[in-house]
Amino acid sequence: MLFVSVSDGGLVGRCISSAVIDKDRLTQAMGVCGGWPPSTALPMFVLVCLVSNISVPPVAFMLSTQLNPMAEDNRLAPNCICQLKRSVTNILKDGRRVVVILDMEVVKSADEVAGKIGEPQPYVEGESSAHTAFLTITISYGLGGQKWTIRARVTNKSGIRTWSNSRGDGKLFSMEIVDESGEIRVTAFTQEVDKFYSIIETGKVFYISKGSLKIANKQYSSLKNDYEMTLNGESTIIPCEDTQDVPMVQCNFVSIADLQAREKDTILDVIGVCKSVSDVTRLNTKNNREVSKRTLNLMDQSGKLVEVTLWGEEAETFDGSGQPILAIKGAKLSDYGGRSLSASFSSTVMVNPDIPEAYKLRGWYDKEGHSMAGQSLTEARTGGGGGGNTNWKTLADIKTEHLGHGDKADYFSCIATIVYIRKENCLYQACPSQDCNKKVVDQQNGMFRCEKCDKEFPNFKYRLILSANIADYGDNQWVTCFQESAEAILGQNAAYLGQLKDSNEAAFEEIFQQANFHTFVFRNRVKLETYNDESRIKATVMEVKPVDHKEYSKRLIINIRKMASTQ
Template sequence: MKFSPAKGTNSPMKFSPAKGSNSPMKASSSSPMKVFPISTLNPYQSKWTIRARVTNKSNVRQWSNSRGEGKLFSFEVVDESGEIKITAFNNEVDKFFSLLEQGKVYYISKATLKVANKQYSTLKNDYEMTLHAHSSIVPCEDNQSIPAMNCNFVQIEELENRDKDAIIDVIGICKKAEDVSRITTKNSREVSKRALHLIDSSCKEVIATLWGEEAEKFDGSGQPVVAIKGARLSDFGGRSLSALFSSTIMVNPDIPEAFRLRAWYDREGYAVNSQSLTERRSTNSGSRMNWKTLSDVKNENMGHEEKAEYFSCLATVVYMRKENCVYQACPSADCNKKVIIQHNGLYRCEKCNREFSDFKYRFLLSANLADFGDNQWVTCFQETAEVLLGHSAQTLGQLRETDEAAFDEVFQKANFRTHIFKNRVKLETYNVSSCNQ
């Protein structure tokens, strides 16, 4: 079993399956064929074979666009060196979907490698695969050196220090699983959801939301250990997590961190007075909204505590700065850092240490709010700015480059509108100067 022994670190953890696994044996793991580590693959290689374990497998989905229609499914595999996403379309769906089982090991070869689309993949790999007519997938005798999962678990208390929309691996005890509820999406589709209250040894709680089939089938009896690989971090109601289509949810996984959590909770965790990072809205009371006027916020010196504070207010947008309201950001799903254009025409992200052929626009909007007694500058991020302006960052970014008059009109229409704002306030220090945000 391979894993990172240091507790409390953010080192990637690789978990190997328990011995004695009964995988179907079509090819021996000691086969003489040359096996390449996943981390060494690139589009310029013509002949390679990987030996990897399936860690996540989607359902078959239908697609339709101007070029036609069809079906697809995707799956993720891991070996000792890394992980990669693989997608199959149409005929390859019929050929491979029933063959692949989560947790089993396979030899995979003759697939096409391309640059990964980070909008649809959260894996830390620059490339992804597409299967075609000549692709080969052969079941392999299980190999204990191949991990069952590659996770980089973050303690719940650390979520306050992570960027909004970050992709997080988290593990915790499910203290409570709420009943399944159903919501109707904008396209009139009904979706199931279930909220899990997770706690870990940091004595902090967070609510993680499961969707669809995962929400329906989840069983929270016995307060199980729940690990989620690839959840999105939100600042809705403080800090909360949401499972994505690509997320992997594991209940009572056979991994060292789960054993440590179980032992901690059974010994002392069940009795601790934990603090939740997620504030729940009440349907019949405004008591949890922490209503304040802007003058209250200043007079009470909110934001001067060690941890951020939250309040709600009714305020009017007086002015929004158009300058630098959108920026060119890294296109990776788990990164929103500003990119730098290079002499070769590519866009470089210093955080990811990669160059991309394109970028995505992101909002970073400064707005001045006013109520009957005071005014305050606030910073609005992606979703909030989209609500205030009524347009996506992509649309505003393109308007700024192509139609300045239309760009200005968007801001004029958004001014002097009144909204209910849920705010996070924290005193930050920059180069010896301080400001409330």
């Protein structure tokens, strides 16, 4: 039998050592502790945490990710007796062996053992003095070295993303894989994209060898793993037909009601019933790329609703008929208009997934949830003057309610009229690259230089930034309008306005004059900013829509009735 000594004071990063003890001594030790639990056979492999200072052998034990709570809540403590139920052995690059613990039970707690058992002797093999650490592993086999192979299931595969900058062009894709010990994110760049992208299929199991590990960027991943893997020129990926015991996707679902307490931009997992869904819309990004978008509302047992945005192919293919269960792994949380979620580039979207949480949610919804209206955490943005949950304010409320003075920006909608637009410096010449809107410098030789891209171009594109004064019945406010909202106000695109400014100044002036005294629904972002020791509110228009007077009238009638009922 193999015993392991863990130095007192914690687990992670502590040195371990081992001692050999025979079965009779083990049985005697267990007798001191009260014997084996009923109906439990003597295990083939037992880990006993003992306090000692003996030398460290070339063997280390590691906890797989799902066993972390055993260390965090001190169930795994010095002097406790543990039974190993499942484990694997890995050989590191320097020849050391690591036993990866996949499943383990604390048979006797440290308090029950009440001290060290016997006098364990150090196990010495050669004169090795290598120190190993008790570590929390990545995915069970992949820590350190290059001589390893893992068998894991692909739970998510992204599309190929490209980039172009001063250092050159490139591309990448990422995937998430899972085995019985945990999950990890894997990224491939450039040559490895060409080599592996067509091989990888979501849901399939593969043998993966020789990747590089680095600290994970938690900003872009919800995986419970401190590391992520990068494929390199020596990496291999081979399809595996033996898929038994390889788990499916692992999710750590957050209740919709709990989204209120989470920080903006948090990456998390969520599951809910699709209560409603919009049609697909198409919009142009800042890079003039058309993308599909679809919004829907999810509700769970908390009775709360949240708006979720799907993009691209997910938006095109999603079918919300029959109010399906939708699970999203790696959704990004936004505070725009309350709380909302977006399925990002690396998210996994699952419709009616074959997981216990989905069946439980379906049972609840069919029994009682279907009759609930639900309370939305997201402000309605159907706009046009309508009601819903939109945060309607007047411009005077910016001052009276001190909007924008908190730690975060405030968002509100208002109906206001354009009073004046500054046309000076409203257009600028921007970099023509798809992913760049940086202002270019005219080289006076027919070329335009972008400092961000570190390139010169024979052309440019026009971008709009408007400074406008809007007013309602109570106050007025200067606002900044960027490309999309500026084009909506002026009724013309930036490219046409740029050409007109160069060729027909009078016609250019007329467009600005015609935009005055038009009324719109403005969705605004306000935040107190300080510049040159002077603090003032900066208001930015996020969206501009025409007024739906029918919906606006309904809202006014509702407000009048509310006011009348309080008199």
